[in-house]
Amino acid sequence: MIERREFLAASAAALLMPQLARAQTPGVTDTEIKIGNSFAYSGPASSFATHAKTAAAYFKMINDQGGIAGRKLNFISYDDAASPPRAIEQVRKLVEQDEVAVLFNTFGTAANSATVRYVNEKKIPQLFVYSGADKFSDPKTYPWTLGWQPSYRTEGQIYAKYIRAEKPNAKIGILFQNDDFGKDYVAGFRDVLGASADSMLKTAAHELTDASIDSQLLQLQSAGIDYLISATGPKHAALAIRKNAEAATRPLHIVTNVSTSVASVLTPAGLDRSVGLISSSYLKDPTDVVWADDAGMKEWRAFMAKHYPEGDLKDINNLIGYCFAFTLVKVLQACGRDFSRENILKQATNMNNVTVPGLLPGITLNTSSSNYRPIRQLQLTRFDGKSWVRFGQIIKGADL
Amino acid sequence: MDQLLHQVVNGLATGAIYAVIALALVMNFNSTGHINFAQGEMAMFSTYVAWTLIAMGMPYGVAFLVTVAISFVGGMLLERFVLHRFRNAPLLSVVVVFIALFLGFNAVAGWIWGPVLKDFPSPVSSYKTGTSLVGAHELFVGAVAGAMLLLLYGFFRFTTLGLKMRAVACNPTSSRLVGIRVSWTLALGWGLAASIGAVAGMLIAPLTFLDPHMMTGILLYAFAAALLGGVDSPPGAVIGGLVVGVAENLLGAYVVGAELKMSVALVIVVLVLVYRPQGILGRVTVRRV
Numbered sequence: 304m305i306e307r308r309e310f311l312a313a314s315a316a317a318l319l320m321p322q323l324a325r326a327q328t329p330g331v332t333d334t335e336i337k338i339g340n341s342f343a344y345s346g347p348a349s350s351f352a353t354h355a356k357t358a359a360a361y362f363k364m365i366n367d368q369g370g371i372a373g374r375k376l377n378f379i380s381y382d383d384a385a386s387p388p389r390a391i392e393q394v395r396k397l398v399e400q401d402e403v404a405v406l407f408n409t410f411g412t413a414a415n416s417a418t419v420r421y422v423n424e425k426k427i428p429q430l431f432v433y434s435g436a437d438k439f440s441d442p443k444t445y446p447w448t449l450g451w452q453p454s455y456r457t458e459g460q461i462y463a464k465y466i467r468a469e470k471p472n473a474k475i476g477i478l479f480q481n482d483d484f485g486k487d488y489v490a491g492f493r494d495v496l497g498a499s500a501d502s503m504l505k506t507a508a509h510e511l512t513d514a515s516i517d518s519q520l521l522q523l524q525s526a527g528i529d530y531l532i533s534a535t536g537p538k539h540a541a542l543a544i545r546k547n548a549e550a551a552t553r554p555l556h557i558v559t560n561v562s563t564s565v566a567s568v569l570t571p572a573g574l575d576r577s578v579g580l581i582s583s584s585y586l587k588d589p590t591d592v593v594w595a596d597d598a599g600m601k602e603w604r605a606f607m608a609k610h611y612p613e614g615d616l617k618d619i620n621n622l623i624g625y626c627f628a629f630t631l632v633k634v635l636q637a638c639g640r641d642f643s644r645e646n647i648l649k650q651a652t653n654m655n656n657v658t659v660p661g662l663l664p665g666i667t668l669n670t671s672s673s674n675y676r677p678i679r680q681l682q683l684t685r686f687d688g689k690s691w692v693r694f695g696q697i698i699k700g701a702d703l
Numbered sequence: 704m705d706q707l708l709h710q711v712v713n714g715l716a717t718g719a720i721y722a723v724i725a726l727a728l729v730m731n732f733n734s735t736g737h738i739n740f741a742q743g744e745m746a747m748f749s750t751y752v753a754w755t756l757i758a759m760g761m762p763y764g765v766a767f768l769v770t771v772a773i774s775f776v777g778g779m780l781l782e783r784f785v786l787h788r789f790r791n792a793p794l795l796s797v798v799v800v801f802i803a804l805f806l807g808f809n810a811v812a813g814w815i816w817g818p819v820l821k822d823f824p825s826p827v828s829s830y831k832t833g834t835s836l837v838g839a840h841e842l843f844v845g846a847v848a849g850a851m852l853l854l855l856y857g858f859f860r861f862t863t864l865g866l867k868m869r870a871v872a873c874n875p876t877s878s879r880l881v882g883i884r885v886s887w888t889l890a891l892g893w894g895l896a897a898s899i900g901a902v903a904g905m906l907i908a909p910l911t912f913l914d915p916h917m918m919t920g921i922l923l924y925a926f927a928a929a930l931l932g933g934v935d936s937p938p939g940a941v942i943g944g945l946v947v948g949v950a951e952n953l954l955g956a957y958v959v960g961a962e963l964k965m966s967v968a969l970v971i972v973v974l975v976l977v978y979r980p981q982g983i984l985g986r987v988t989v990r991r992v
Contacts, residue, residue, distance in 0.1 A: 345810060347916045350818040481962055508961040512920030514720060514911050517713045518952040519961050525706040541820055541912060549838075571820040571912050 330404030331642040336635065337377045338362070339403030341393040341418075342410040342433075346384030347511065350537060350567055351410065353614055354433065355380055357624030358408055360611040361632075371635045374642075379403060383414055390414035391421070398425055405430060405647050408627050412436040412483045415448075423447045428648045430634065431627055431677075435561070436483045437490070440675040442652075449651055449670070451627060453585055453678045455484055455534070455559070457700035459491020461583060461681045462557055464698055466530055467495065474503060476523030476554065478516060478543055479534040481508040488534035488559065494701050509539060520546050524554070533558045541572040548576035557581045560681070563691060565590050566617045578688045583681040583698075585666050586626070590617050591690045599660030626661040630668065630677075633657060665697050709836060710952045716841040718948020719848045720910065723903035724918070724925035725932070725940035726851055727896050732934050733859060734892020735786075736872040737797060741804035742900055743918030743925065748808045749774040749897065750904035750913055751816050754823055763826050767905060771898045778897025782890040790886075812915040823908035844906045848941060851899060855937040868892050924951075927972045933985020942983055947972070 330337030342355040362376040370376060379401050383390040390409070397403045398421075405428045409415055412434040422429045423445050431451035432439045435458065440450040453461075466473050477492065479485030485508065493500045505526040507519035516539050523531060531554040533543045540562030547556050560582050562568050569577040587594045594600040603625050607614055614621045635642070637650040654677060657668040668677040679700045684691035724743055731739045739745075749770055756766035785804075789797050830839040859865040870878045871888045879885050904918075911917050928947045932939025947968055955964035981987045 345813055347919070349813055349915075350820075352818070510920070510965060512923070513965075514907075514917070514921045514924075515713075515717050517717070518710060518955055521706060521709050521713060522956050522961075525709075538820060538912060538914065567819040571822040573822075 328404055328643045329402035331374070334374055335377050336371065336374045336405075336642060337379060337401060337403040338631070339394070339397030339401060339406045340378065340380040340408055341383045341390050341397065341406075341414065342380055342408070343385035343414075344382035346386060348385040348411060348536075351433075351620055353618060354620040354624035354627075355408065355410070357607075357611055357614060357621045358628040360614075361606070361625055361628035364606060364610050365632055371632065372638075372640055372642075376632075376635075378407075383410070385411045385414055387413050387417035391417050394418040394422065398422075398427060403427075404642060404644065405631075407431060407631050408433050408624075410434075415439060416483065419445055419448055426644060428644055428651060430631060430647070430651050433627070434484075435487070437487050438483065442673060442675045447648060449675050449677065451630065451677050452623075453681055453700065454676055455487035456491040456494070457676065457679055458559060458583060458681060459488035459534070460495050460701040461491075461683075461698045462488075462532060463492045463495035464701070465683060465695075470529060472503070473529045474505065474527055475530045475532060476526060476528035477504060477506045477532040477534055478519055478523060478539075479506060479508055479532075480536060480539065481510055484536075484561075485534045488532065491700075492532075509535065511536070513539070516542050517546055520550075524550055524552075528554045530554055531556045533562065535559070535562065537562045537564065537568045541568050544569070544572040544577055544580065548573070555579070555581065560584055563684075564619055565690065566615060569686065574688055577686050580686040582684050582686075582691065584684050584691065584693065585663055585678050585681050586619060586622060586661050587663060588684075588691050589619055589622050591692075602660050622661045626659050629659055629661075630657070663693070663697070706956070710956050711949055712836045714949035714952035715945055716837060716844070716948070717951070718928075718945035719841070719844045720907050720921060720944075721924040721928045721947055722941040722944025723844070723848050723851065723906055724900070724921055725928040725944050726848070726855060726937060727900040727903055728925060728929045729934060729937055729940045730855060730899050731892065731896035732872070732929075734868040734872055734896065735889055737801075738926070738929075738934065739804075739896065740798070740801040740922075741808060742896065743922035744805050744808035744812075745774070745778070745897055746900035746904035746907075747913075747915065747918045748812050749777075749901035750823065750908045750917075751812055753901070753905050754816075754821060754908075754913055757824060763824060767826075770901050770905065774897040774901035775894040777894075779890040779894035781897070782893035783886075786889075786893065787886065809915055816915070818915060821913040823905070823913045825909035828909070840909050844910070847902065847906055848944075851902065852937050852941050855899075859937070864888075864891075924948075924968075927969055931972050931975055931982055933982030935986060936982070936984040939982055939984035 343349050344352045359378050362378045366375045381393040383393045406422060407430050410433045415432045415434050426447055429448040431449055435452050435455040437454040437456040439448050440454055477489055479489055489506055492504060496503055505523055505528060507522050509516045509519050531547055533540045540558045558580055563582045587600055603622060607616060634651045638646050652670045652672055654668045654670045663682055666680045670677050680697050682693050682697045683695050684693050727742050728738055752773055753766050753770040756769055789800055825840040827839040827843045859869060867883045867888055871883060871885050875885050924947050928943035929940050932943025951964050951968045954967050955961045959967050
């Protein structure tokens with residue numbers, strides 16, 4: 304009896320399915336797609352806020368051009384100050400009150416760590432979280448969540464590959480922020496160095512609120528390191544650059560590509576002190592004259608001039624925000640007319656060599672049902688006093 | 704051995720940073736009987752004022768003095784127009800006001816000046832110390848902290864005004880009965896604390912860069928320093944700051960590692976306060992019931 308009733312209910316549902324699916328995807332109507340976002344507009348990470356403002360301007364531009372499949376993008380963005388409890392509050396509000404179709408570009412490792420479980424329970428595509436933490440690219444644990452940029456772990460692997468090729472027995476000091484972000488780099492180095500990691504690595508942690516990292520640098524320097532890796536955010540990277548430049552024997556300093564902004568890291572640290580720094584990039588540096596006539600960068604500059612004129616053209620955050628928004632629009636365009644959450648996720652995990660205006664030539668977006676890391680390549684860069692100059696081949700992260 | 708020396712000297716330099724903010728806390732406590740949670744943010748705000756004046760082309764020395772004056776007036780106005788209304792409110796309300804000021808100053812600074820790090824000039828940056836142990840500006844911070852300590856100590860110890868302030872903080876009603884103008888004394892205390900905070904901010908910013916969150920971590924350590932040294936004692940604040948700075952470095956480098964240094968440093972402070980609640984140099988408070 305029960306079986307029969309279930310069968311009937313199921314067949315009825317199946318019959319109604321195409322209609323229902325379209326009508327019932329929250330946040331999608333014939334005229335609108337709601338995109339939810341929670342970002343650090345205030346608080347200790349607010350220097351990134353301009354990123355989300357660029358994305359908002361990009362969606363506005365798409366709307367001015369007619370939207371996607373006749374639907375306007377409604378970008379709803381709240382401030383969570385990078386604070387996990389506030390992020391939970393904002394993401395719940397986006398999901399339950401605003402009923403967004405998709406979450407996009409939610410900010411920060413800590414904040415996303417707090418919401419990722421909830422979002423996956425609710426089965427909402429959480430596309431391109433703005434964090435390089437490797438755990439947001441794990442289809443087994445979080446099938447609805449994707450990263451975008453090369454994960455910190457991938458980046459660590461790439462530096463380790465470079466150092467091992469340069470100096471196989473190097474002594475490497477890692478100054479790392481004591482959270483998922485900093486620890487991913489240490490993990491990346493261990494992935495590549497394997498058994499020799501213990502003898503080659505010396506690590507020192509710092510907290511996000513530390514006013515000074517001098518003590519940690521002294522510890523690393525006294526171990527006689529050849530390379531200093533600053534796996535830290537912009538402020539502490541600037542402090543480390545300044546302090547390391549004063550050291551008697553100066554180890555080669557590698558800073559993560561989170562902290563390479565000429566405007567907000569190197570200028571306060573001192574451009575003369577920053578000469579010789581090594582980092583990596585997957586993006587075209589907006590301050591590099593090499594890209595003056597580059598088609599993609601021209602497109603971006605024209606966009607900035609028209610839609611976000613107050614944004615700083617030297618700040619790479621504005622380019623990253625543009626590329627994120629570009630990627631989401633590509634995914635939504637690939638959806639055709641089916642904007643169900645399942646289809647949005649399917650398109651996001653089915654990218655093949657997608658080119659993005661701001662990415663370095665040779666670096667493309669690739670995803671599959673088992674690869675949730677859209678970008679896994681980087682090219683190393685060196686600061687020459689004015690801008691970051693790329694050198695060497697594009698390096699791919701280790702296969703895990 | 705070389706590293707040990709570096710760690711100790713560096714700890715003293717960081718400790719001097721904590722000490723200058725702790726001095727502002729002590730100033731405020733001695734004149735109002737409260738610990739102002741917003742002291743660090745007010746100092747940060749003053750430093751932004753100085754930065755703006757310098758960016759407008761004012762010489763460092765002039766900008767320094769103008770900032771101290773603006774902060775003094777600002778602190779007094781804050782007391783007259785905000786804190787004054789909570790004079791008879793329960794302590795909890797006052798604490799909430801302090802938290803509101805903390806968030807308010809932080810948000811307004813972010814709104815006006817933006818979150819991008821700014822390099823703040825140091826008047827002694829062109830001098831070299833001739834050693835890798837300590838920079839010229841760090842010595843300067845130490846010297847100014849010492850001078851401020853002497854001034855404050857002398858002020859509370861030997862001037863009538865200082866005595867009046869201590870009286871007001873201790874017992875406003877009796878003070879009024881003996882003819883002290885309580886409300887103006889309180890406002891003056893706030894003004895002085897804000898000026899000291901401004902000096903502290905301008906000393907710290909060349910070391911940590913200027914950004915709206917420069918004080919978050921420092922204030923925590925400054926609290927610890929003030930409590931450890933004795934919250935009513937200017938010399939205690941300085942000693943407390945130096946002890947916290949050195950302990951933090953030594954624990955981080957040799958004992959528990961950098962991950963736990965902050966927790967362990969604060970646990971030590973708690974232990975000291977359990978066994979010696981008045982701090983190292985503070986007076987024991989005895990209240991007749």
